[in-house]
Amino acid sequence: MPTTKVEVEGLMDRLTEVFRTVGYDGATLSKLSEATGLQRASLYHRFPGGKQEMAEAVLARAGEWFRKNILETLSGPGTPKQRLEGMVHKLDAFYGRGRSSCLLDTLSFGDGRSLFESHIKQSFAAWVNALARVIIEARGCSMTVARPVAEDAVIRIQGALVLCRGVGNTKAFQRIIRSLPESLIRKEKS
Amino acid sequence: MPTTKVEVEGLMDRLTEVFRTVGYDGATLSKLSEATGLQRASLYHRFPGGKQEMAEAVLARAGEWFRKNILETLSGPGTPKQRLEGMVHKLDAFYGRGRSSCLLDTLSFGDGRSLFESHIKQSFAAWVNALARVIIEARGCSMTVARPVAEDAVIRIQGALVLCRGVGNTKAFQRIIRSLPESLIRKEKS
DNA sequence: GTCTATAGGAAGATAGAC
DNA sequence: GTCTATCTTCCTATAGAC
Structure with missing residues (x-):
């Protein structure tokens, strides 16, 4: 009886949560085992490459979600403002309303x-x-002209996640993403 | 013959560099030993509390530098713009022109x-x-009114460090800190 | 104040039963 | 596909010589 898709998605969610919270070096096999309810050996059965393969799978899955939900929204139908509002709405979910860290941040330290x-x-x-x-x-x-403005948007999102993680509340993240659509469309200094 | 102040400062610089680069979980005694040129046992002689005490010392020292160089500049003499430009100048050095990560970021993962x-x-x-x-x-x-504007400044600085670490160049950080003084003083939407 | 040596445990990874 | 048991390596931390 093969594992169902739902179960696999749940497993990947748990693995993602660990790498997001503690980074690559902090994600020990014990933590990954505890978070998923699978013993170390079972994780190796699914990911023969061990921890590195798990992180790669987590990163690939997050990347697919991001492409499908964020990038396709940005290049899809609707006015620029509508598309930016769509991105913001998806980002709010992607980053757990500001509670979760970004894998691109947490995996850029240490061995990761x-x-x-x-x-x-x-x-x-x-x-x-x-x-x-x-x-x-x-x-x-x-x-x-557009590139630095676009960079500023990514910078604000990442910075808001860092600050919110630091101060322990998500208000700044909420404020930032709400202000993004309009501030990116206006021609004034962003 | 007690260790000179210069040597201690050099030691702290090396320790800081490690925690900044790999975070708390990634900072193994081996890495700290290699970076400082001291054997593990010698590090324990200076920091009986081990890795945790080293990180505490590093964080305390960075905090002192920050208070003396950044916060005192902000509350010191000069026009607001001059003081903000002073902060920016100090930040440029503090973050290695955008190459170094912020300890407040790297130590907020995992066990840290x-x-x-x-x-x-x-x-x-x-x-x-x-x-x-x-x-x-x-x-x-x-x-x-001022608080969210101030938060935005911190957010931009932290976000720029994340992006620069991710893309491997420091242009965004340079651009951000240069734009900060004027954008914080203007009454338009920051 | 630094070193070598080592204890004791946790890390990543594998073998083989069920 | 999951488990228990185990291997090796690396980790934190300490003991004791110099």
Whole structure:
């Protein structure tokens, strides 16, 4: 009896939660085992490459969700403002309303850094590019103008997650994402 | 012959570098030993509490530097703009022109989280407060208005560090800190 | 104040029963 | 597909010589 898709998704959710919370170095096999309810050996059955393969799977799955829900929203139908509001709505869920950290942040320390460097770099680049295209469409500006504005959006989101994790509440994240659509569309200094 | 102050400062610099780069969980005694040139047992001689005491010392020292160089600049003499430019100049050095991570970020994962939670929270609060006071002075606005603007500044700095670490270059950090003084003083939407 | 040596335990990973 | 049992390596921490 093969494992159901629902069970696999639940398993991946638990693994993701661990890597998000404690990073790559902090994600010990014991913690991953406890979080999933599977013994270490069972995890190795599913991920022969061990911890590294689990983190790769988690990162790949998050990347797919991000492409399908964030990037496709940005390049999809609707006005630029509607698409940015769509992104913000999806981000709110993706980051647990500001409670969860970003894997691109937590996996960029320690041993995770060298392992996922290029993946992280590409993910940030794709996000900035998708945002820049929306901004160009909304403002009728050049890529040279749009790129730093798009970077600012990613910077604010990441910074808000860091601050909220630090101070222990999510108000700043909520404020930031709510202000994003309008601030990215306006031509004034962002 | 007691160890000189210069040597101690050098030692602390090396320890700081490790915790900044790999976080608390990633900072093994082996890495700390290699980075400092001292054997594990020698590190225990200086820090009987082991890794936790080293991280506490590193965090305390960074906090002192921050108070003396950043917070005192913000509350010191000069116009608000001059003080913000002073902060930016110090921050540029503090974060290695955008190459180094912030300890408040790297120590908020894994085992470090529970250990340094309140220290991190207080540090962020002090920084936001100091910035808010400058903004109030510059704009003649209320604390209610100034606080989110001050938070935005911290958010941008932290976010820029995350993005720069992710993409492997420091341009975004440079751009962000250069734009900070003027954007915090202006009454337009930050 | 630094070192070598080592204890005791937790880490990642594997073998093989069921 | 999951488990118990085990291996090796690395970890934190200590003892004691110099």
